[in-house]
Amino acid sequence: xxxxxxxxxFLACLLIICAACGFSCRRKTPxxxxxxxxxxxxxxxxxxxxxLIKPTAVTEMEPNSIAVTVNGINITEGEIDKMLEPQLAxxxxxxxxxxPEFMEQMKKMLRRQAxxxxxxxxxxxxxxxxxxxxxxxxxxxxxxxxxxxxxxPPVSLEDxxxxxxxxxxxxxxxxxxxxxALTFQKVMEVQLADKVNVTVEDANQYxxxxxxRYEVDEQVKASHILIKPDTTDPNTDPNQAKAIARAKAEDxxxxxxxGADFAELAKANSDCPSxxxxxxxxxxxxxxxxxxxxxxxxxxxxxxxxxxxETEFGYHIIKVTGHKDASIRTFEQxxxxxxQQLTQRKQRELAGQFIESxxxxxxxxxxxxxxxxxxxxxxxxxxxxxxxxxxxxxxxxAVEEE
Numbered sequence: 001x002x003x004x005x006x007x008x009x010f011l012a013c014l015l016i017i018c019a020a021c022g023f024s025c026r027r028k029t030p031x032x033x034x035x036x037x038x039x040x041x042x043x044x045x046x047x048x049x050x051x052l053i054k055p056t057a058v059t060e061m062e063p064n065s066i067a068v069t070v071n072g073i074n075i076t077e078g079e080i081d082k083m084l085e086p087q088l089a090x091x092x093x094x095x096x097x098x099x100p101e102f103m104e105q106m107k108k109m110l111r112r113q114a115x116x117x118x119x120x121x122x123x124x125x126x127x128x129x130x131x132x133x134x135x136x137x138x139x140x141x142x143x144x145x146x147x148x149x150x151x152x153p154p155v156s157l158e159d160x161x162x163x164x165x166x167x168x169x170x171x172x173x174x175x176x177x178x179x180x181a182l183t184f185q186k187v188m189e190v191q192l193a194d195k196v197n198v199t200v201e202d203a204n205q206y207x208x209x210x211x212x213r214y215e216v217d218e219q220v221k222a223s224h225i226l227i228k229p230d231t232t233d234p235n236t237d238p239n240q241a242k243a244i245a246r247a248k249a250e251d252x253x254x255x256x257x258x259g260a261d262f263a264e265l266a267k268a269n270s271d272c273p274s275x276x277x278x279x280x281x282x283x284x285x286x287x288x289x290x291x292x293x294x295x296x297x298x299x300x301x302x303x304x305x306x307x308x309x310e311t312e313f314g315y316h317i318i319k320v321t322g323h324k325d326a327s328i329r330t331f332e333q334x335x336x337x338x339x340q341q342l343t344q345r346k347q348r349e350l351a352g353q354f355i356e357s358x359x360x361x362x363x364x365x366x367x368x369x370x371x372x373x374x375x376x377x378x379x380x381x382x383x384x385x386x387x388x389x390x391x392x393x394x395x396x397x398a399v400e401e402e
Contacts, residue, residue, distance in 0.1 A: 067115055069365040070122040075115075083114045086168060112372060121180070123358040128183045131190065135182045140175050143182060188347075191354050196346045203338040207331045214329040217286060221322030222297045223279035225252055225265060226272040228314035249308050249315035256305055262319050271314065283324065293318065 061067075063078030087110055095103060141157075148160035155163065161171045207214070227249040229241035252265055263278025270279055286298060296309045297318055306318040366372065 066367050067370060068119060068367075069363075070119055071126065071363050073122055075118050075122065079118065080111060080114050083118065084110055089168075115372070119359065119362075119364060120355055121184075123355070123362055124184045124187055127187045127358075131187065133183050133186045135179050135186070137175075139182060140179050143178050144174065147178075188351055188354070192347060192350050195350055196343055198339050198342045198346065200335065200339070202342060203335055204331060206338055206342060207334065211328065214334055216324070216327050216329060218298075218326045219283040219285050219324040220297050220300075220320050221283045221324075222281050222300075223262060223266060223319045223321055224272065224274070224281060224293075225249070225262075225270045225279055225317040226314050227252070227269070227316075228271040246308065246310075246315050249317060253305075253308060253317050256317060256319075262305070279319075280321075283322065 061077040063076060063081060065077050066074045067077050067080050068075050084107075088107065091106055091110075092103070095106070144160065145157055148155050148157055151160075161174075164171060164174050227245045229238065229245040230236065231238060231241050248269075252269060255265060256262055263280075266275050266279030269275075272279070274281055286294060288294070289297065290311050290313075292309055292311045293316060296306045296316075297320060300306060300318065300320040302320055302323050304320055306316070309316040309318060
């Protein structure tokens with residue numbers, strides 16, 4: 001199997017089916033698009049089994065004490081702590097208002113995952129040594145450049161280094177992690193060679209069974225200018241602030257009707273982050289914007305400009321610049337995408353089976369009191385009655401959801 005068939009997602013799963021995302025570039029939280037509705041209670045919820053863990057306190061352990069022994073090799077609590085350090089720091093920052101019991105539960109869950117990861121890495125490293133697998137510096141740098149190019153937006157190698165340092169990781173640490181992931185990838189390529197064979201017929205069968213996944217709702221493309229009432233001064237009269245904002249929006253609308261360039265006005269005046277792109281919001285489907293904005297946009301013809309549209313965010317002037325009727329993506333359009341995704345799913349399944357076989361054959365010994373607990377199945381959240389941003393087939397396919 002050629003190396004380029006193993007995706008970055010597959011590469012990530014090898015470090016425990018694992019935490020390779022630790023070296024990927026975390027994007028800063030973008031300024032929110034003021035027109036998009038807040039997510040429902042269950043949308044964007046990170047599904048974990050933390051709530052199923054009994055709130056038992058995590059006992060502090062001596063760094064030199066043994067956490068687990070794998071084929072005679074001791075993995076210490078200090079090594080586990082070192083792996084968990086950045087995760088715990090990030091968690092502490094995000095969960096400042098959480099009760100102490102929550103932090104204890106999360107620490108317990110993260111420690112269990114870290115032990116599992118280190119056991120897996122030790123077993124894979126043994127395979128790497130036996131196979132005399134070597135990863136060159138050129139391969140490491142090439143992989144890092146690939147990861148950097150896949151950020152949104154893409155970044156250069158130098159920018160990637162800077163971002164990693166900002167996250168508390170030196171570039172040498174990043175290279176070490178990538179080198180390890182690439183060696184594990186090569187081990188898996190040997191194990192999966194000739195075992196993954198997804199055909200066009202397989203893809204077509206999946207397509208026919210999942211046609212609804214490829215339905216695309218009606219969409220419009222729009223730009224807008226947003227004028228928000230200025231209430232930064234706590235002594236400001238809200239009604240007066242709204243009146244000033246509306247007056248400014250009406251003046252801008254007059255300029256648009258008189259032929260002024262919409263994009264330039266948006267860049268100079270809009271209070272939405274989209275102002276950098278001349279107010280362009282791209283294509284969106286029904287229900288993805290707050291109702292007043294949504295209704296106005298879908299009533300306009302391409303090229304038309306709305307009147308003043310008031311939402312909870314302020315006053316908008318909307319210009320529709322494109323329209324797509326509801327449609328379904330054809331098999332030819334999605335064939336390669338489905339083949340790739342089915343291949344990745346098969347790779348993940350086989351990788352998991354291989355790792356489990358290594359564990360079954362290995363001599364893994366836990367000190368008394370540190371045996372892994374039986375993991376309970378995750379509880380799926382109840383569906384939310386509140387409509388959030390719908391996931392469209394072109395955004396995420398069924399294969400990835402599985």
